[in-house]
Amino acid sequence: MKRGHRRIETQLAVIGTGIAGFAASIFALKRGLDVAQFGHSGAMAYTTGYLDLLGVHGQRIRQDPWAALDELRRDEPQHPMSKLSNPTIRTAFDGFTDALCDMGIGYTKAGEQNLSGLLPNGVAKPTLSVPKTMLPGIAAREAGARTLVLDFDGLQGFSAKAFEVNFAERWPALKSARLTFPDMENRQVFPEVLARSLENRATQEALAGLIRPLLNGAEYVGVPAILGMHAPDEIRARMEHAIGATLFEIPTIPPAVPGIRLRECFERAFPDMGVKLEPQLKVSNVEFGRSGATLFLHGPMEDLEIEASAVLLATGRFLSGGLKSDQHRLSEPLLDLPILQPDGRQEWFRHEYLDPRGHPINRLGIEVDSAFRPVMPDGDPVNERLFAAGAILAHQDWVRQRSGAGLAIATAYAATEAAAAMLA
């Protein structure tokens, strides 16, 4: 069969299909830009589903992320979020969570304070916005409410017992139990499979029927994040009604449902919204001309050429292929953008894994100017039409700072605004 060849024209080409890439497409649409998005990465399945803004600063857990951002601007002026004001970051964050709610995945609106999101081991983390399916668990823990947490035969890495034992001291009314998921006896089960089977009403009823007799006065019931893939809030409401207790989800180890939900939600909604999305194709080359850039992609059946007036790079770090390294140096493989870095890998990682200062390598990445354009070592933009956002940016440590979503969303917003201004 002859290979197909397709040419697409767009104003903004977004490269990357993580939170930053999806957020950029959402913001570009809102700006009225014609947008196309490409990437090939399963890294979304690694998120808990929580949207952090800034949970840790100065090696301390912070309750007020907005005050922590003020300190960040003072202490880390090079941090990508330090280039933006709190109102701008809030506009971006709200814009993103509103869009998620519109697409059918309920998220809480960013408040003044961080929430204590529950984690599978029976510990908590500071985060700003959580899926509505996870919110009641936070309230249950704060109230010390009578709660039953469940796990399932054959589900790896999620132990209701561990959750109970580790919260026990400050949450004595928490109990745990194990169930066999309906029609999934004697086998390994994966959160994604359980979530898809819970799309079926009969399975919802069967599971609710198994949970009800175990309640023993519990007001809340916690389950691993498996409450459906496409309409978790509806499934939660329906099962809650059937069980007679407030139901909530707890994140699991990856591949985890909350991230897959987001990815599928974008993939479902974007084409109708007007984004030309190719979520399984990796951009293999980009050439910049005088009036724009040409992106080359090679699919299994066809070659694509994208003519874009502006390019937004949101390819993430090593896990998603946005950065690479050999034995001695880091590089950015798509455009060979400059990375300021020490000589040799001696300085990449600290000697202690959990050193509270974090590993220096996590702060290496792409340098950008105030318009989020990657710059050459002399400070000049690499290209007027090239912008970058998300974890690939230098001078941040999103894992340790508990700022992954905030960084992705805020910088995607700023980079999109700058791209829109350039295109105007």
Added chain:
Amino acid sequence: MPARTYEADVLIIGGGATGSGVMRDLALRGITCLLIDRKDLNAGASGGNHGLLHSGGRYATADAETAAECRREGDILKWLAPECIDDCGGLFVAVEGDDEEFAGAFPEHCRVAGIPCEPLTAAEAREREPDLPEAIMAAYAVPDATIDPFRIVLENVGHAQRLNDSAYLPHTEIEEFEISDGEIRKAVCRDRRSGERVEIRARQFVNASGAWAEKVARLAGCRDVSLLYSKGTLLISNTRVTNGVVNRLRLPDDGDILVPGGTVSLLGTSSVTVEDPDGIAPTIPEVDRILAEGAAMLPVLNETRFVRAFSGVRPLLKAAGSETDGRKANRGFALFDHEDQGLVNFATVAGGKFTTFRLMAEKMGDLIARRLGSAEPCRTAREPLPSGEALRWTEPGAAARDWFRRADPADMILCECEMVARSAVDTIIADAPGAEDHMSLKAIALRSRIGKGACQGAFCSMRVTSYLYDRGVYDSPDGLRLMRDFVKERYKGVRPVLWGAQMPQAELAEILHCGLAGMDLATDADGGDAK
């Protein structure tokens, strides 16, 4: 807190190959032993080596006696513990630029030491090992093999425990000996996890503590043991690189041996004299040098993915001329009866090679048996090592084969890289040496391949920890602390090989360990502090 007390015919200090070998040797003579280690089995050089069962070829040039000893002992172990050994054969290869005179004399040195040595043409050598370079100056085949150092030590201890009331106590560190009238009356120890005082009475005390033998001898007032500490660093690849052992045919240097180990390969070994056997870790310059040297012999190593590095300390006997260079030191061993130090029930065995551990144990066994008035001869040169359900999980690839054969859909895989299933963990918790004690993730990992694959514990640390909570092995936040300790320790070996394909793994590990498990905030009030 009252002390825990134990009594045995013999207390053996040091849970490595030699100590466990002495334990089995004496148990076969009907003598009851208590084996202690301040950490766990193979915590020193016995676990920090490349698993080479020497043909003797490596020592043929400089030390014919050790070479011949290696050959004899290698043959005995191949016969008695075939399940622990991969009789893969080995090559000695000289490449362009290597010393021709050294290479030319090799067959004669092997002949003198009684080591079979078959000359190969370059084409024949490449037929055996296709990744060898074109420019081979000389190549010889020798009967090198590999041994699983963990499995054979587990088998030593497991066998001794089944023979009589001999027992093993991990995490028990000797603090002092109570001595009167030229005899040690008891050993005063400390349980390093609980802090409990442990008192052990015995008729004879054996010091088989490897690189710590000089320190332990001094605790008993003996100043006759004098060791040189030689740190050796090795790299572990993600897959097996060669079919058999490949040695560089030259004076020993860094990066001149590649040893397969089941589904992986080990590249080494550096030799650096250190002041103290404690607190050693592989460094980035060591790793880079070993890799550069190794790639001269096998260029494919430049493209090989390494998942971990580790270091061990060779306890070498000090001899004239060896003060500064561990490679020149004698690889033989020595038995100290300490009688000239005024003690009649204490003995130390030090130096030697992993390959010769059985012989070292035999000599010690003969001395102790004689002192105890036993006429039973040594039986370890004829009695095969029995394996066991709980002892066979340390071999790379074994757990995967077992899992496929069982085809039990309910037997979930806990460690995906190495395919270690729940059933393997269950048998280890039930029956492996040390299981009477409280099992932890780290103890299970030592007795299996958990945490040793490409992800280096990113996922399996969390899966196994969940499983141990489910089973009730963990019942407090201490389980999370033990998980943190495990990944912190794995990291020390991971750090020097972090580049290329391991970078995404490292990033993912941090997302899981910090983002999802909150390990970096664990001492914070909200982070699930585990004391």
